[in-house]
Amino acid sequence: xxxxxxxxxxxxxxxxxxxxxxxxxxxxxxxxxxxxxxxxxxxxxxxxxxxxxxxxxxxxxxxxxxxxxxxxxxxxxxxxxxxxxxxxxxxxxxxxxxxxxxxxxxxxxxxxxxxxxxxxxxxxxxxxxxxxxxxxxxxxxxxxxxxxxxxxxxxxxxxxxxxxxxxxxxxxxxxxxxxxxxxxxxxxxxxxxxxxxxxxxxxxxx
Numbered sequence: 001x002x003x004x005x006x007x008x009x010x011x012x013x014x015x016x017x018x019x020x021x022x023x024x025x026x027x028x029x030x031x032x033x034x035x036x037x038x039x040x041x042x043x044x045x046x047x048x049x050x051x052x053x054x055x056x057x058x059x060x061x062x063x064x065x066x067x068x069x070x071x072x073x074x075x076x077x078x079x080x081x082x083x084x085x086x087x088x089x090x091x092x093x094x095x096x097x098x099x100x101x102x103x104x105x106x107x108x109x110x111x112x113x114x115x116x117x118x119x120x121x122x123x124x125x126x127x128x129x130x131x132x133x134x135x136x137x138x139x140x141x142x143x144x145x146x147x148x149x150x151x152x153x154x155x156x157x158x159x160x161x162x163x164x165x166x167x168x169x170x171x172x173x174x175x176x177x178x179x180x181x182x183x184x185x186x187x188x189x190x191x192x193x194x195x196x197x198x199x200x201x202x203x204x205x206x
Contacts, residue, residue, distance in 0.1 A: 026187075116152055
């Protein structure tokens with residue numbers, strides 16, 4: 001009987017867990033930039049969140065491949081899982097550069113971008129929950145806010161580069177911080193990718 005009537009998988013609950021894990025990573029990103037003395041300890045925590053994100057993504061895809069009937073299109077579920085995972089991947093890649101490049105003093109621009117990314121991940125989580133609850137108008141509102149935040153982070157990124165090239169004389173430090181800024185901006189872009197997928201899903205089912 002279990003074979004004939006397999007247990008229904010709550011994919012939205014899995015996405016909720018994954019998005020909350022991203023918020024945790026973004027919170028730790030802000031924490032490490034505000035307390036670089038604890039870089040090693042906090043970096044390990046973010047690495048664990050990144051690993052957990054990978055496990056969640058693999059679990060979602062595994063369950064997806066074993067499920068005959070899904071609540072929304074299989075392709076959308078797959079895309080949503082991988083894009084949410086991309087956000088935590090970019091956060092980890094950014095923090096890993098602090099250790100790799102031996103950066104010990106954060107810049108104001110990096111802190112500002114990290115705080116905005118944290119806010120963006122919170123909006124992303126709310127949008128996922130609203131999708132689960134079929135509150136499609138709320139999903140669209142949260143996605144609009146994510147797009148607004150992405151534009152703001154993009155402006156912060158450009159301002160950070162301008163200041164970097166204007167004020168920093170050491171070309172090696174320019175290369176290091178430019179890469180950090182790029183990963184921060186990539187994390188923001190990944191959040192926007194999630195929002196685009198959510199909006200596409202709403203257009204199909206609203």
